[in-house]
Amino acid sequence: MKKEMKKELGAKKNLRKLGSDLVEQIEKKQNPTIDIPIRSLSNVNFNKETMRIEIGDAVAKRYFFNIAHVRKFTQTVEVAALSKDLLDVNKHLSLREAYYRMKRTLPNSNINIVDEQEESNQAIEDLELVANSSREQLHINANKMGSVAGNVAIEDKGDLVDWSKLGSGGWAIPSNVENIKFKKVKTKFIIYMEKAAEWERLHEDRVWEKLNCLIMSSQGQATRGVRRLLQRLHLEHKLPVYVLVDGDPWGIYIYSVLKFGSIGLAHISESLAIPGCKMLGLTADDVVNYDLKRHLIKFEDVDMRRLEQGQEELAEAVQDVEGAERQGRAGGAVIEGYHLHL
Amino acid sequence: MAENIAEQMSEAMREVSVAEFFEKNRHLLGYENPTKALITVVKELLDNSLDAANEADMLPDIKINVEQKKTEVKSEEYLFSWSKVPGDDERNLRNFLKKQFNLDWIENAKITNDGEKIRLFSDKNWIELSIGRKKEKVIVNTSNKKTFKLKIKTEANELIVYQLITNEVLEDKFKVTIVDNGPGIREDKVPYAFGKLLYGSKFYRLRQSRGIQGLGGHGAVLYSQLTTGKSAKITTSLGKKIHYFEIMIDVEKNEPQVIVHETRDNPDGWHGLKLELELEGRYIEGKQSITEYVEQTHMANPYASITFEGPNGKVVYKRLISEMPKQPVEIKPHPYGVELGVLRRMINATNTKNIATFFAKEFSRVGKGSALQILKAAGVDPKKKPQDVLHEETERIHKAIQRVKLIAPPTDCLSPLGEKLMEKGLKKDTGAEFVAAVTRPPSVYRGNPFLVEVAMGYGGSIPADQTAQLFRFANKVPLLYHQSDCVIADATKEVDFRRYGLSQPSSSLPVGPLVILVHFASVWVPFTSEGKQAIANYPEILKEIKLAIQDAGRELGSYVRHQVKQREIRLRKELFEKYVPELAESLAKLTDKSKEKIIRDLEKIIRDKDTKKIAGGEGEKTGAAEKEVKNEGEKKEGELNEKGNEKGTGSEKEPEEAGQ
Structure with a gap:
């Protein structure tokens, strides 16, 4: 908890620095600029030591006084201010709510600050890089996505939750799992599966009880919350992670993201990637x-x-x-x- | 039998006078419909006045008045029945008197009627109506000594009083009056100048002037006579006595008839011409109207002061410069341009001794040497008397001319408007913000010297979303009709205006805040018809017009591009200005600094910053690179999402997770 507080303080400080740097540039009559690390294939590397995909040093300069940049620039600063407000009052917003907060029309024009949620999401990701803080640290969360069931009990916001006693739905995994405390971990390993339908199957048959494991899914590509939860269980409780995916490029890709991280989230792969996870199936020789x-x-x-x-x-x-x-x-x-x- | 028919036909054949011919073919002169006829009359008279002023080198002051004729139609209207006042018709009478005298007291006045007299009174005021002795009239008297009469009739034993109403009805007839301060016309020439067709002083010479065929003024007189039967009223003076004429044309004989000729004193020493014509017509405003013609005439002749008073009011076109254009010099025809028929007439009319001297004397750029060369090439004896030259020999000579090399005709006979004048006229009359004007050096078509001038007005109060207006002038005369038949329109459409930053639908006039003025000046304007509204398409002329438009277009293009750039910069600045408050508000939240101060600082940057830097975007390259990279990312994302959907994965999935 202390660590979390520290991180939040760091986010606040970084946001304030972003603001004061820009104001300083404006006072010096310079074109206000934000350096944004590039999140694309050309600027990510695979680190042999850590076995993770990590982001490189290349940055793109985003200018306010540039026709091609002004909108994105404004979005980035807007979301920074939004995040600072949230940190000040210690509240959280969902991605969707953040989008609603940002979407409005500039006076005397037909320009919206954002048109689609995709744009506000992008701006939030940019801000993660600029403020060197994760989205969760900036108090913006994604929707709950993914389920887990098994013999584990946790404490979440003061509530004690036993993952083995949650009926047919299992526990819905929130976007931010940083503040979860593991109270009782009696399982031996975790099976993560690509298909939510498969999770339903295994859960109905109470496979987690028979094998003494956790079963987890988030429908296709694993969300941040799911990946972080897997990583924490893997690192904090030494639980092996097995990945059950389709035998096709999509499945292999899901596996690789869990294991090494992804290009888009290379900047936080440290807290997401699980190099030690293992492929369970399906493979071509299974045929x-x-x-x-x-x-x-x-x-x-x-x-x-x-x-x-x-x-x-x-x-x-x-x-x-x-x-x-x-x-x-x-x-x-x-x-x-x-x-x-x- | 055949002989009989031939005889009958010969009998039917008779000489048709020119006047008679035009009576039947008035469309050739521009009188095909009432609207056009009225414009043509004004046009011909105005052209004549300007030509006269030019020749006399006097600054023209011209007043044109077009007045629609009215007829008074009188009618009787029931007012009241004598026995019903006071009573049923009392109100009618009160209202009528109130309107008539504009008196308030009538409303509440007492009314008495003793059969002979009706009296209305209030205090000292009174009105008395009494029936006249013959019972045909009612005399109205008032206390303030006004008096008038009303009509009274006996109908079915009742005395009915009527009021007389006069209505004015507009006719399709107009009185056109033009007054100039030109040199005037000598009294003995007046009947011929206006009463005989083709009696112009301009036909057998080559000189840049407005009218050429000598049909204009006479045509107007003839048209007036044909449609109203009225004579033309002409007042003129050379500065001494004033002569007043009323003239009609004997259409069959093509001879003038002087109805009235009076001589009057001229104490003020007035000189000039006043012409009054009555004719059938229709008056319109807007496109192809008299106002447009007068306006365009002034555009090309800004040294003239023109006052036009029409049915809808008065417009004064003030003199913009008080310098007369250079007098055009008269030249002899150049052999290259002479038509066979004209050549024959010239040969018949000459009083030179032999055909060789005829050529040397009557044509420009032909000396003894070239004359002999022509005749040798044609195989005609140079010593032959011109009148003895056979028709067939003339044809040979006409062909031979084209084979002999001759110097081009002199070009000092042309009087251009000049670039400055066009610029001034166009700015004043169209409200253009910028004018590019070009006067091309003279050139020659078929032995006739000519030159082309172009002025293009851009921006200002010219509407931006319409097809450019094309003002065509031939020898300073505006051409209003048949634009699509005219070489000027052809040439303009062939020029690529997109090069000059304007939009242009294919093979059409450009679209944008643009007006194009093209002036064609020549000793002989090749009109496509006698109506003189379109210039024929000679390749030499087409080429020159295109070159002139292109010359002016290049100048215009750089201005337009500059304007477009400025506009872009302005738009960009405006765009940044819209984002400034948003950015400032966010920054104020992040830093606790004053929003207003940040706004002020940002606006200062916009104001002070090198406009180019803002417009182009500093670090645009980086920007582009950033974009490129983003696109790549998006592409992958898109494909993956596609797959995601296919697999029926949740729609609430976070995009970036689904993507990467």
Whole structure:
């Protein structure tokens, strides 16, 4: 809890610094500028030591007096002010609410500060980088997403919650899991699964009881809250994490994000990535080993594109890890592909 | 039998006088409908006055008056029945008297009627109505000694009083009066100047002037006579006696008839011409109207002061410069441009001794040497008497002319408007903010020297969203009709105005806050018809007009581009200004500094900053790079989301997680 307070103080300080830097520039009659680290493939690296995808040093300058930048600039500062207000009164907003707070029309114009929630979300992510604080530290949360069930009890906002006694729905995982205290952890491992439908199946059969494990899902790609919760359990209670995904590029990608982190959230991969997690399935040899031929779904164009894109990314990662000579191997052409679904 | 028919036909053939011809073909002169006829009359008279002033080198002061004729229609209206006052018709009478005398007391006056007299009275005021002796009239007298009469009739044993009402009805007839301060016309020439068609002084010479064929003024007189049967009233003086004429044209003989000729004293020494015509017509305002014609005439002749008084009021076009344009010099025709028919007429009319001297004397740029060259090429004896030259020989000569190399005709015979004058006229009359004007050097088509001038007015009070207006002038005369038949419109459409920063639908006039003035000056304007409204499309003329428009266009283009840039900078500044309060408010929250001060500082930056820097965006390159990178990210995201949806994953999913 003390650590959290400290972090929040840090966020506040950083926001204030952002403001005073800009005011100083304005007083010096300079074009107000914010340096925003670039979150894209070109500026992320795979760190062999930590086994995580981490963000590089490249920054983009965002100017107020620039036709192409002025709107985004205003959005970034607007969300900073919003966050500071939240920190001052110790309240939280959801992403959606933050969007509603920002959306309004500039006087005498037909320009909205934001039109779509996508824009305010982007501005919030930019601010995370600028203020060097996570979204949760800036008091902006995402919606609850994902479920967990198993023999674990926690304390959340003073309430004691037993994950084994929550009926058919399980515990809904909030966006911010920093303040959760683990009271009782009696399970041996965690299974994270791509498909929420599969979670429902396993939960109905009370598999977590039989195997003495936690089952967790967040429908497809894991949300921040889910990833952070997995990481904390993995690090704080040494629980092994097994990932159960589809046998297709999408599934593999979900696994890789859990394990190494993602490009978009490279700046916080330290608190999200779980290099020690293991792949549970499904894989191509499962088709043979368990005679699953009847369950194959043929690839469509989007699947092939995803596969190619994944190969490019992989090629770069391989190059980072093992040097240039093995690069070629990852780039083999795929003529046909099949999904193998859970 | 055949002989009989031939005889009959020959019998039917007779000489048709020119006046008669035009009576039947008035459309050729521009009198095809009443609207156009009225404009044509004003146009011809105004052109004549300006030409006269030019020749006499006098600053013209011209007054035009167009007055619609009215007829008075009288009618009787029931007022009251004698026996019903006081009574049923009392109100009618009171209202009528109140209106008539504008007196308040009538409303509450007492009324008495003794059969002979009706009296209204209040205090000392009174009105008395008494029936006249013959019972045809009612005499009205008042206490303040006003008197008038009303009509009375006996109808079915009742005495009914009527009031007389006079209504004015507008006719389709107009009286056009033009007065100038020109040199006037000598009294003995007056009947011919206005009463005989083709009696112009301008036909057999080549000189830049407004009218050429000698049809204009006469056409107006003829039209007036044909539509109203009234004579033309002409008052003129050279400065001594004033002569007043009333003239009609004998259409069959093409001869003037002087109805009245009076001589009057001229104490003020007035000189000039006053012409009064009555004619059938219709008056309109707006496009292709008299006002437009007068306005455009003034645009091209700003040394003239023109007052126009029409049915809807008076407009005065003041003199903008008090310097007369250079007098155009008269030149002899150049052989390259002469038509076969004209050549024949010239050969027949000359009094030179032989055909060689005829060429050397009657044409410009032809000396003895070139004359012999022409005749040699045509195989005609140079010593032959001109009158003895056969028709077939003339044809050979006409062809031979084109084969002989001759110097181009002299060009000092042209009188351009000049760039300054066009600029002044256009700015004044269209409210343009910027004018690019170009006078091209003279050029030659078919042996006729000509020159083209162009002025383009941009911005100011010119409407921005309409097709550019094209003002066409031939020898300083505005051309209002048949724009699409005119080489000026053809040339303008062929110019690419997009180069000059204007929009232009394909093969049309440009669109934007633009007016284009094109002046074609020549000793002989090749009109497409006698109505003189469109110039024929000769390649040499087309080319020159295009070159002139392009010359002016380049100048205009740099101005337009500058304007557009300025506008962009202004818009950008305005955009930043909209964001300033938002940014300031956020920054004030973050730093506890005064919002107002931050706004002031930011606005100072906008004001002081090099406009280019703001417009272009400092660090634009970085900006572009940032964008590029973002796009890549978005692309991936998009694809993944697509897949996400396909898999039926939750719609509330955070985008960035779904994406990365």
